[in-house]
Amino acid sequence: MEEKFDVIIVGAGLAGSAAAYKLAKEGLEVVLVERGPYPGSKNLSGGVLYGRVLEKLIPEYWKEAPVERYITNQIISFMSENASFNIDFRSQVFNEQPYNAFSVLRGKFDRWLGEQAEQAGAMLVPGIKVDRVIVENGRAVGIAAGDEEMGADVIILADGANSFLAQQLGLRGRFNPAHLAVGVKELIGLPRETIEERFRLSGNEGVAYGLVGFATRGVAGGGFLYTNQESISIGLVMHLDELIETGLRPAEVIEDFLAHPSIAPLIRGGKLLEYGAHLVPEGGLAMMPRLYMDGLLVVGDAAGLSVNNGFVVRGMDLAIGSGIAAAEAVLEAKKKNDFSVQTLGVYQRLMAESFVLKDMQTYAGAPDFMKNERLYKVYPEFLASLMTAIYQHEGVPKQHLLPMVMQSLKNSHLSLLALAQDGLKGVRSL
């Protein structure tokens, strides 16, 4: 190989650019390769950015970064076909710096973070698809793209949810559809004032919805809605195994979701700006590949890092955390001039000690819990039935709350035993 660098990072998403930024700051020669024409051009998120981890890397990043709105209002909505029951939480605590969470548009945000890495000294090479990792005697020594080859002491795979490179290297096997979800998203443009009035927001405040039930037609997963400055990100995440079983078409399910009486008024008058889709690694620890080999580390979506506990959907913060941990491991290896698993393996330990793997552990039971079909099919119907009974007055004598609850349980074919089981399991896994 003609050229050799300290580090080559494959993929300029949040994990890759975070690692590149930190390593370049420390003076290493870093090449950041991106297959799209610019960082973020292939990226799409169905979550919000819980950005506290980024603040450690770039203090007060929100002052410069193209963030959309800081999230002050979190809503969980249980949807049946013609009703919705919302838990609506607003707090001024979320109005304070350093902000807890932002809505972001990855085509803009990732581009900005890539530029920060570049300004820190990393060499950003866009428009190049890496075909394979070059391995010699069991050790990753470089990358090949078309006829070109490039060498490095360490390769960091940040090539996203599909990570074909991790699969080529045998770090992961063939995907199990039960570990994946399909995200479909529409970006709908609306004037800033309309968004602020419609969602009761002031200034750059924002709202994040998680929607359970009819949103996905009972398929495990959920809907989401985030307000941006002048647009709304809205879409669905549906578990792939159940999508295959049911034969549902994501493009049709999202159409019905957008037409739901609780959703349609929120996007009324809007103009479609973009339609996209992305795979989501939802399998938790069960799908995590081997995170390192001689001369190579795996970060971000490629490492299967995500947490979905029903309340929050996280991936971007874990990606950034893994990028930082990978950079620390590389710095350690550079100091010892040893890039074998003996030293690079410190990455696993750093991850295990950080919030990234700790949270994956804490929510290890969440993927299984989230597969419970009662969550999507029964509970939304139960809530709709109960609330209707509470509010509907038909000129006949009302019952007390308890008999109404029992009747609604019966209407929804929900046994007290199942309710207790789900409650206990939920408390344990979430």
Added chain:
Amino acid sequence: MNRMSLPEKLAVNKYELDEGHPHIEVKAEICNAICKTKACLFVCPVGVYSEQEGKVVADWAGCVECGTCKAACPTEALVWEYPRGGFGIIYRYG
């Protein structure tokens, strides 16, 4: 919102089309002989796949490169890779 068809929605997106270089190939001999689910026909969020004269074909230009079809395909009938560098979907917002 006025309801739009899927092709109308995709027409809003930005693509850099790599003409003459399809990044998806359906191996008909495997697909037809082995696959019973033909999951690609419905799981693809942008409707890339359709059945024509008994064969699954891929209209790859509208692909947003999510990889759902490949992950859902129970056989090895789909030869699916990312488009060449710089080509394919270009999210302006993401």
